[in-house]
Amino acid sequence: MGRLLSGRGQAPLLACALLLAALAALLQPLRAAADGIEAGADVLAVSSNGTTSFLNNGLGAVRFDSDHQGLQLDNVRLGYRGTAAEIVHFTVEAVSYGDRDANPIDLTEAFAEIRPFPHGPWRSRLKIGAFYAPISLENRLPGWRSAYSLSPSAINTWVGEELRTFGAEYDLDWLGRQRGHDWELSLGGSVYGWNESAGELMSERGWAIHDRQSTLFAKFGTAEPGAIADERLLTDAGANRAGYYVDGAAKYLDALELRALHYDNRANPGAYSEEANNYPWQTQFNSAGVRWTPSTHWTLISQWLHGSTCSDAEDEEYYCWSFESEFLLLSWQLGPTRLSGRYERFDMHQSVPSGAPDGYRDQGHAWTFACERAFNRYLSVALEFIQADTSLNERLEFGLPQGATERELELALRLHL
Amino acid sequence: MRILYQRPPGCLRRMLAAALLVACPRLPAADLEISVLDSTGHGVAGIVLIAEPQFELPASKHPAARTVIMDQRQKQFVPNILIIQTGTGIEFPNSDQIEHQVYSFSPAKPFQLSLYAGHKYPPIVFDKAGLVVVGCNIHDQMIGYIYVTDSPYFGRSDASGSWSQHDVPAGSYRITAWHPRLQEPAGASVQIPLTVTDGSPASAAFKLAKPLRPSSEHGGDQRWVDY
Numbered sequence A: 001m002g003r004l005l006s007g008r009g010q011a012p013l014l015a016c017a018l019l020l021a022a023l024a025a026l027l028q029p030l031r032a033a034a035d036g037i038e039a040g041a042d043v044l045a046v047s048s049n050g051t052t053s054f055l056n057n058g059l060g061a062v063r064f065d066s067d068h069q070g071l072q073l074d075n076v077r078l079g080y081r082g083t084a085a086e087i088v089h090f091t092v093e094a095v096s097y098g099d100r101d102a103n104p105i106d107l108t109e110a111f112a113e114i115r116p117f118p119h120g121p122w123r124s125r126l127k128i129g130a131f132y133a134p135i136s137l138e139n140r141l142p143g144w145r146s147a148y149s150l151s152p153s154a155i156n157t158w159v160g161e162e163l164r165t166f167g168a169e170y171d172l173d174w175l176g177r178q179r180g181h182d183w184e185l186s187l188g189g190s191v192y193g194w195n196e197s198a199g200e201l202m203s204e205r206g207w208a209i210h211d212r213q214s215t216l217f218a219k220f221g222t223a224e225p226g227a228i229a230d231e232r233l234l235t236d237a238g239a240n241r242a243g244y245y246v247d248g249a250a251k252y253l254d255a256l257e258l259r260a261l262h263y264d265n266r267a268n269p270g271a272y273s274e275e276a277n278n279y280p281w282q283t284q285f286n287s288a289g290v291r292w293t294p295s296t297h298w299t300l301i302s303q304w305l306h307g308s309t310c311s312d313a314e315d316e317e318y319y320c321w322s323f324e325s326e327f328l329l330l331s332w333q334l335g336p337t338r339l340s341g342r343y344e345r346f347d348m349h350q351s352v353p354s355g356a357p358d359g360y361r362d363q364g365h366a367w368t369f370a371c372e373r374a375f376n377r378y379l380s381v382a383l384e385f386i387q388a389d390t391s392l393n394e395r396l397e398f399g400l401p402q403g404a405t406e407r408e409l410e411l412a413l414r415l416h417l
Numbered sequence B: 001m002r003i004l005y006q007r008p009p010g011c012l013r014r015m016l017a018a019a020l021l022v023a024c025p026r027l028p029a030a031d032l033e034i035s036v037l038d039s040t041g042h043g044v045a046g047i048v049l050i051a052e053p054q055f056e057l058p059a060s061k062h063p064a065a066r067t068v069i070m071d072q073r074q075k076q077f078v079p080n081i082l083i084i085q086t087g088t089g090i091e092f093p094n095s096d097q098i099e100h101q102v103y104s105f106s107p108a109k110p111f112q113l114s115l116y117a118g119h120k121y122p123p124i125v126f127d128k129a130g131l132v133v134v135g136c137n138i139h140d141q142m143i144g145y146i147y148v149t150d151s152p153y154f155g156r157s158d159a160s161g162s163w164s165q166h167d168v169p170a171g172s173y174r175i176t177a178w179h180p181r182l183q184e185p186a187g188a189s190v191q192i193p194l195t196v197t198d199g200s201p202a203s204a205a206f207k208l209a210k211p212l213r214p215s216s217e218h219g220g221d222q223r224w225v226d227y
Helices: A010-031 A154-162 A200-205 A393-398 B010-023
Strands: A037-048 A070-084 A088-096 A106-114 A122-131 A139-141 A165-174 A183-193 A243-252 A256-264 A282-292 A298-314 A317-334 A337-351 A361-374 A379-392 A403-416 B029-037 B048-053 B067-069 B071-073 B076-078 B081-085 B088-091 B102-104 B124-126 B130-136 B143-149 B153-156 B162-169 B171-178 B189-196 B202-207
Touching: A139 A154, A154 A200, A154 A298, A154 A317, A154 A337, A200 A298, A200 A317, A200 A337, A379 A393, B029 B048, B029 B171, B029 B189, B048 B081, B048 B143, B048 B162, B081 B088, B081 B153, B153 B162, B171 B202, B189 B202
Parallel strands: B029 B202, B067 B088, B081 B143
Antiparallel strands: A037 A070, A037 A403, A070 A088, A088 A106, A106 A122, A122 A165, A165 A183, A183 A243, A243 A256, A256 A282, A282 A298, A298 A317, A317 A337, A337 A361, A361 A379, A379 A403, B029 B162, B048 B153, B048 B171, B071 B076, B088 B124, B102 B130, B130 B143, B171 B189
């Protein structure tokens, strides 16, 4: 941590701190009356030996590399949850990151949810807008932040990087606990579009572990050294077919939660778009997860995701990449202190048309240890250590060793307003 | 639980009591003590206990209607279990800084309270016996239980697993033990019969075959939102 205080970025930090203070003053009178105006900021002291991340055209597996140590602004965020006509609830999540994001302030989610009063054990919900698919069991805090560590698992990092539902999601809930049962069940489905870039970053770099969510309107970087970042979450590349996902969830009291989801964006990988200068990425995957909270102190979470993405037709054969990851997280909380440890494995490999050169392959595993202590409702301090051991043969093309052991230590001052 | 009701002035109370002593002969009665024990013989606290008389109680044994409170704090109902007699009103103030949307579709008392904060609504009177499960339509993790009984004799077991009631009219009773996390073979509610005879204390004990299911409210983290 010797370089912690020697980093750059103090001017944006100061500006963001002032912005946050102004927001706090402005919003305080509203907090008592409105549902959920929530703001916050995370300021980091970083020590890392990581290689350049996708935010700076690199292939690194962590967010901050050895050139981005010291004081860093993780994010300043502002969330609003409001209600109209009693049953229509609005959520808008805005964020500003301290990196070279093209938009100083942008949105990560913006949606309306219609949630009528249940008149029996069945309840319908309908979401419309831009929002996250119900995959993560870690990211449960406002702003889709992890409740257990600064950086979510590789699975949920990828969800934050490349996936967003631009469309509608319908859920049918069975509120069994209201009927004296122990279970609650939910079945849902979604139809969406404009997310045909999903899979491109995975194909370029494989998996990563960080908390940098992609925003709705900005270009968000590329892992290809020397290339110009042009990937966007919201894209109309190609024929723009409607995609879908179906999902199910079950909850036993507050102790056990199960989730499963099948995703297919139904993109046409051969439909080249001159406007986007790209092929759509046909991405489909299955994911499943379980959270077990056997007591008020302990939580165990495991998620698994396996899928593929295909693009770029060549003689009617597509380049395809398979990807898979799973993790196990154990967390212990006592009052204002939470300790968490996570182990994860990941793999991405490319299958290429016959006669083409060998494809890319990313294999690795990572350990994450995190500790957070809340001093009051406004301030907490978190410490996180990540070690990611990866083997990515694409690095050889850029004169880098194929294998890398990246270590990142972050000390975060977290403000919540 | 805060109990809100108006007591008559002291002198009036004493006059009424004297008049009753003269006018009404004393009913045969005794003290009642119920305990709840786990499989190792230790007391289990917090169990709802109700003594339901299997006979018609005299009108003098029905207390005046009153109002109690089930608050909402940190996205939880406080207390999250209430036992009330039929005819009791419950206020649902919201002490959180965010709004809640309280509802129940339990047959004993379906109701809805549109989005609100603070003290907005008058008490809701629960006029039918039964279990009423309440929730918040915004925060699904919020669950509260209201056990409505016709009997005036009810309480919850203390730290030693006991609940006692003085001056219970003699007769046959059905004693019910209930808790949402009870996992007995019969379910969340178990019952035993008990006869109270004049002047001799009556007691009964529930011996639970299994411990209560653990309570786990998101590991104590109230910041969760519905993702």
